[in-house]
Amino acid sequence: MQQNQKLAKQLMKKSKTARYERFGHLLSLSALLLIMAIVLGIIIFIATKGLSTFFKDHISLKDFFGGVIWNPGTQTPSGQQAVGALPMIVGSFLVTILAAVVSTPFAIGTAVYMTEISPKRGAKILQPVTELLVGIPSVVYGFIGLSVVVPFVRHTFGGSGFGILSGTFVLFVMILPTIVSMTVDSLKAVPKYYRQASLALGATKWQTIWKVVLRAATPGILTAIVFGMARAFGEALAVQMVIGNAALMPHNLVSPASTLTSVLTAGMGNTVMGSLQNDALWSLALVLLVMSLFFNLLVHFIGRKGAFKK
Amino acid sequence: MDKPIISAQNLDLFYGDFQALHGINLDFDANKISALIGPSGCGKSTFLRCLNRMNDMIDGVKITGTVQFHGQDIYSPQVNLVELRKSIGMVFQQPNPFPFSVYDNITYGLRIAGVRDKQQLDAIVERSLKQAAVWDEIKDNLYDNALAFSGGQQQRICIARVLAVSPSVILMDEPTSALDPISSAKIENTLLELKKDYTIIIVTHNLQQASRISDKTAFFMEGRIVEYDDTTKMFVNPDDKQTEDYVSGRFG
Numbered sequence: 001m002q003q004n005q006k007l008a009k010q011l012m013k014k015s016k017t018a019r020y021e022r023f024g025h026l027l028s029l030s031a032l033l034l035i036m037a038i039v040l041g042i043i044i045f046i047a048t049k050g051l052s053t054f055f056k057d058h059i060s061l062k063d064f065f066g067g068v069i070w071n072p073g074t075q076t077p078s079g080q081q082a083v084g085a086l087p088m089i090v091g092s093f094l095v096t097i098l099a100a101v102v103s104t105p106f107a108i109g110t111a112v113y114m115t116e117i118s119p120k121r122g123a124k125i126l127q128p129v130t131e132l133l134v135g136i137p138s139v140v141y142g143f144i145g146l147s148v149v150v151p152f153v154r155h156t157f158g159g160s161g162f163g164i165l166s167g168t169f170v171l172f173v174m175i176l177p178t179i180v181s182m183t184v185d186s187l188k189a190v191p192k193y194y195r196q197a198s199l200a201l202g203a204t205k206w207q208t209i210w211k212v213v214l215r216a217a218t219p220g221i222l223t224a225i226v227f228g229m230a231r232a233f234g235e236a237l238a239v240q241m242v243i244g245n246a247a248l249m250p251h252n253l254v255s256p257a258s259t260l261t262s263v264l265t266a267g268m269g270n271t272v273m274g275s276l277q278n279d280a281l282w283s284l285a286l287v288l289l290v291m292s293l294f295f296n297l298l299v300h301f302i303g304r305k306g307a308f309k310k
Numbered sequence: 311m312d313k314p315i316i317s318a319q320n321l322d323l324f325y326g327d328f329q330a331l332h333g334i335n336l337d338f339d340a341n342k343i344s345a346l347i348g349p350s351g352c353g354k355s356t357f358l359r360c361l362n363r364m365n366d367m368i369d370g371v372k373i374t375g376t377v378q379f380h381g382q383d384i385y386s387p388q389v390n391l392v393e394l395r396k397s398i399g400m401v402f403q404q405p406n407p408f409p410f411s412v413y414d415n416i417t418y419g420l421r422i423a424g425v426r427d428k429q430q431l432d433a434i435v436e437r438s439l440k441q442a443a444v445w446d447e448i449k450d451n452l453y454d455n456a457l458a459f460s461g462g463q464q465q466r467i468c469i470a471r472v473l474a475v476s477p478s479v480i481l482m483d484e485p486t487s488a489l490d491p492i493s494s495a496k497i498e499n500t501l502l503e504l505k506k507d508y509t510i511i512i513v514t515h516n517l518q519q520a521s522r523i524s525d526k527t528a529f530f531m532e533g534r535i536v537e538y539d540d541t542t543k544m545f546v547n548p549d550d551k552q553t554e555d556y557v558s559g560r561f562g
Binding site for chain 1: 395396407475
């Protein structure tokens with residue numbers, strides 16, 4: 001009887017491990033809350049700053065997204081405020097899309113070689129090489145772009161060499177490792193038995209790669225490309241060094257242009273807080289933020305649609 | 311007596327230093343179901359995979375001896391592996407349809423062989439799904455993802471996928487072990503139907519299944535053949551003591 005009561009008492013008391021568990025739970029929860037608070041804070045801060053161009057300075061959305069003259073604080077010949085962000089938006093999208101278009105075939109080829117054709121050599125040589133490419137600081141990419149790519153473009157295609165094309169070449173190398181490593185992951189995630197079934201039906205290795213493995217991995221490869229594009233879209237320094245930084249509508253691939261990020265990095269030290277010039281830059285930052293959120297949502301959407309059903 | 315359609319002679323197989331098969335001699339007759347039984351790890355699946363050279367893909371595998379298919383050594387360097395695997399199809403233990411539509415699954419083997427004619431493809435899809443006894447259940451959903459169907463249906467889709475390329479031999483590696491009894495029964499009935507047109511070699515852990523559907527049974531132990539005979543004799547009156555112990559459930 002006595003023993004039973006003792007046991008009952010013990011059962012009602014919190015054990016040491018339960019306390020530890022609660023402590024760990026709280027610790028990770030608070031870390032999560034902190035990060036969420038920071039992210040939310042950044043978004044709210046940029047949104048209030050960025051939107052004040054429209055609410056405080058009364059710039060119309062049409063002038064901002066449709067205007068082609070960027071010189072905040074001055075007026076266009078037709079009398080509007082010169083805060084047309086269209087050249088930068090076009091510039092950003094052009095370098096991003098071109099870089100993705102150039103990178104993707106190379107990345108898929110490399111990834112197929114690493115996983116399907118020669119996994120041993122892939123793991124030994126190509127894996128470290130792609131990891132190294134990720135680790136190179138972007139200023140180094142920009143420097144190489146400035147001293148190698150820009151002269152090359154100038155000699156081959158004419159113009160000053162600064163422009164969308166040079167930006168594309170530099171971004172191509174920068175986003176290649178991102179797309180390669182994520183494509184490798186998605187190819188590795190294709191179950192082995194798909195390959196076996198294909199080979200057992202009389203398919204060659206090449207047919208198996210092309211018609212089964214790549215097809216089954218398509219959602220993963222799309223995710224990889226979107227991630228690469230997000231990186232290209234957000235890259236500032238290296239692009240700024242080779243694109244020419246003229247806030248003009250690019251009329252060809254070798255004319256100096258600019259991107260959202262390049263205008264931001266070039267202008268952020270030179271404006272006064274609260275002025276129109278400053279607010280306009282925040283609006284560019286807001287566009288960047290919204291775009292990267294969009295890329296993230298796209299990745300989630302593709303990932304959910306393409307997850308392998310077990 | 312007809313000539314055997316597949317004949318293995320003195321087949322040895324090594325995984326690196328480990329010898330998995332020891333001097334296997336087996337002849338398989340056309341239009342029969344032959345069952346390979348034995349405890350786990352006895353080499354029956356490994357042997358099955360020798361017959362369409364699926365072991366080629368594994369690193370460090372060495373095979374000696376010969377496997378003849380219609381009198382041709384399939385391990386000779388001149389053999390066209392693509393043609394060989396079209397003639398000797400394989401169904402795996404886990405249903406493994408591609409994550410595409412049923413239609414694309416069935417036509418895969420034909421398309422990679424260059425068949426483009428839509429009418430011909432349609433006809434073959436219908437024929438092979440009917441042969442695999444799954445047509446009635448899925449004929450309205452041919453363009454749905456094959457992974458959306460039940461395990462038993464998926465396995466029959468896989469059988470139909472093999473039938474679509476018109477092999478003469480079908481190798482089956484425990485095709486019903488991942489399925490429930492009702493699905494298994496459906497597949498067994500399918501196999502009995504298919505026997506008229508195809509030669510079937512099936513690895514199974516299910517002794518009742520072997521006795522129900524097969525004409526001949528080979529009993530494997532530790533990489534060797536213990537006994538190979540008509541199924542009725544194997545299960546009623548085997549020559550070997552080990553076979554008798556195994557089929558009566560005394561070990562394994």
